Amino acid sequence: MIASRTSKTILTATISLFALASTAAQAEQNINLRLAYAQNSQPVKDALDLFGELVEEKTNGSVTVSYFPDSQLGGESELVELLQAGAIDMTKVSGGLMGSFSPLYDVFSMPYLFDDEEHFYRVMNDPDIMDDVYASTEDQGFVGVGWYDSGQRNFYTTGTPIERVEDLAGKKIRVMQSQTAIDTMRLLGVSPVVMAQEEVYTSLQQGVLDGAENNEFALTAARHGEVVDFYTLDGHTRIPDIILISNRTLNALSDDQREAVMAAIDESTESQVIHWREAIANARTQIQEEFGVAINEVDTAPFQEAVQPIYEALESTPEEYAIYQKIKAVNTP
Known part of the structure; x- marks a missing residue:
C-alpha cells in the first residue's frame, strides 16, 4: 500500500x-x-x-x-x-x-x-x-x-545478456550526461558513451554501441527493442x-x-x-512478444559491491550523506 x-x-x-x-x-x-x-x-x-x-x-x-x-x-x-x-x-x-x-x-x-x-x-x-x-x-x-x-533504469544489450558484473567489462553503453552515471558505469567495467537519446537507435543498429540503459519505454516507445536482444532487470537507478x-x-x-x-x-x-x-507490465510483455527481446533478472549484490566507492566518496559531503542515511534507514525494522 x-x-x-x-x-x-x-x-x-x-x-x-x-x-x-x-x-x-x-x-x-x-x-x-x-x-x-x-x-x-x-x-x-x-x-x-x-x-x-x-x-x-x-x-x-x-x-x-x-x-x-x-x-x-x-x-x-x-x-x-x-x-x-x-x-x-x-x-x-x-x-x-x-x-x-x-x-x-x-x-x-x-x-x-x-x-x-x-x-x-x-x-x-x-x-x-x-x-x-x-x-x-x-x-x-x-x-x-x-x-x-x-x-528503474536497466541494461539492454545486443549479442549477449548481462548476467554477471563481468559481462559488462569493456561494453560500450550509452549513458546520460551525468557524472554519477558515468562513474557508476566505469566502476561496473563499462566503457560509458555519452550521447543524445535520439542517436541511440542508430548507434545500436550500427554496432557503435553494445547497449544502453533506460526503462522499458525506451525499448517500446523509442523502438530500441528492434535493435537489441536482451533486457536485464538490474535496476541500477530509480x-x-x-x-x-x-x-x-x-x-x-x-x-x-x-x-x-x-x-x-x-x-x-x-x-x-x-x-x-x-x-x-504491458511494456514487458510487448518487449518479449512483439520485439523478441529476452528479459532476465540478476543477483544485484555483486553489482552493488562494485559501486561502493561512490558511497564512500559521498561521506565527504555531509548534507548529501545525511539524506542517504535517512533513505537507507527507512527500510530498517
Missing part, C-alpha cells in the same frame, strides 16, 4: 519555508496555473491531467490549470529556467536534472540506492526526507511539491520525477487553495503509480 503524504504535513512544511504575506494579501483569488512539461510517457501525462481536474474540483474553480505539453516551451532545463523567470508556474522534470540545482537531488542518482520498489515509495512519501530536498531550491525561486514514478512550483505562485495561493493543490498532487501521484505499474 502506498501511503500518501498528508496535505497537513506538506502545508506545515510549506508555511515554515515561506514568509506568508498578510491576511489581506492571502485573500482568495482566481488563479490559472501555467504548467509546462517535456516529452513524457502516457501515465505521467494522464497524472498531470488528473492533477488539473482535481485542483479545479477542490477549489470550486478558483484554481485552474493551463497546459503546455510535449516540449512546446522547451526541454526540461529550459522549463526550469522559465519557472525561475515567472513565465510558467509549474513543471515536472527528472530528479536527475535537479542535481544541477541542488546537490541533495544527486543522492537519487546513486546506483542501487533503493532495496526495491516499496522502499522507493516509502522514501518518496516520507516528509522527514523529502521536505528538506524539496526546500533546497527555495533560494533559486522554486521548490518541489511532489513526485511521480519514472521507473530516479523520481519531481513536480516543481515557483515561490511566487505558491505564495499567491490562499491557504485553502494551497492545501487543495497539495492534495491534488498527492492524489495524482497515487493514480500515476498504479497506472505506471500497469504500463510497465
Whole structure:
C-alpha cells in the first residue's frame, strides 16, 4: 500500500519555508496555473491531467490549470529556467536534472540506492526526507511539491545478456550526461558513451554501441527493442520525477487553495503509480512478444559491491550523506 503524504504535513512544511504575506494579501483569488512539461510517457501525462481536474474540483474553480505539453516551451532545463523567470508556474522534470540545482537531488542518482520498489515509495512519501530536498531550491525561486514514478533504469544489450558484473567489462553503453552515471558505469567495467537519446537507435543498429540503459519505454516507445536482444532487470537507478512550483505562485495561493493543490498532487501521484505499474507490465510483455527481446533478472549484490566507492566518496559531503542515511534507514525494522 502506498501511503500518501498528508496535505497537513506538506502545508506545515510549506508555511515554515515561506514568509506568508498578510491576511489581506492571502485573500482568495482566481488563479490559472501555467504548467509546462517535456516529452513524457502516457501515465505521467494522464497524472498531470488528473492533477488539473482535481485542483479545479477542490477549489470550486478558483484554481485552474493551463497546459503546455510535449516540449512546446522547451526541454526540461529550459522549463526550469522559465519557472525561475515567472513565465510558467509549474513543471515536472527528472530528479536527475535537479542535481544541477541542488546537490541533495544527486543522492537519487546513486546506483542501487533503493532495496526495491516499496522502499522507493516509502522514501518518496516520507516528509522527514523529502521536505528538506524539496526546500533546497527555495533560494533559486522554486521548490518541489511532489513526485511521480519514472521507473528503474536497466541494461539492454545486443549479442549477449548481462548476467554477471563481468559481462559488462569493456561494453560500450550509452549513458546520460551525468557524472554519477558515468562513474557508476566505469566502476561496473563499462566503457560509458555519452550521447543524445535520439542517436541511440542508430548507434545500436550500427554496432557503435553494445547497449544502453533506460526503462522499458525506451525499448517500446523509442523502438530500441528492434535493435537489441536482451533486457536485464538490474535496476541500477530509480530516479523520481519531481513536480516543481515557483515561490511566487505558491505564495499567491490562499491557504485553502494551497492545501487543495497539495492534495491534488498527492492524489495524482497515487493514480500515476498504479497506472505506471500497469504500463510497465504491458511494456514487458510487448518487449518479449512483439520485439523478441529476452528479459532476465540478476543477483544485484555483486553489482552493488562494485559501486561502493561512490558511497564512500559521498561521506565527504555531509548534507548529501545525511539524506542517504535517512533513505537507507527507512527500510530498517
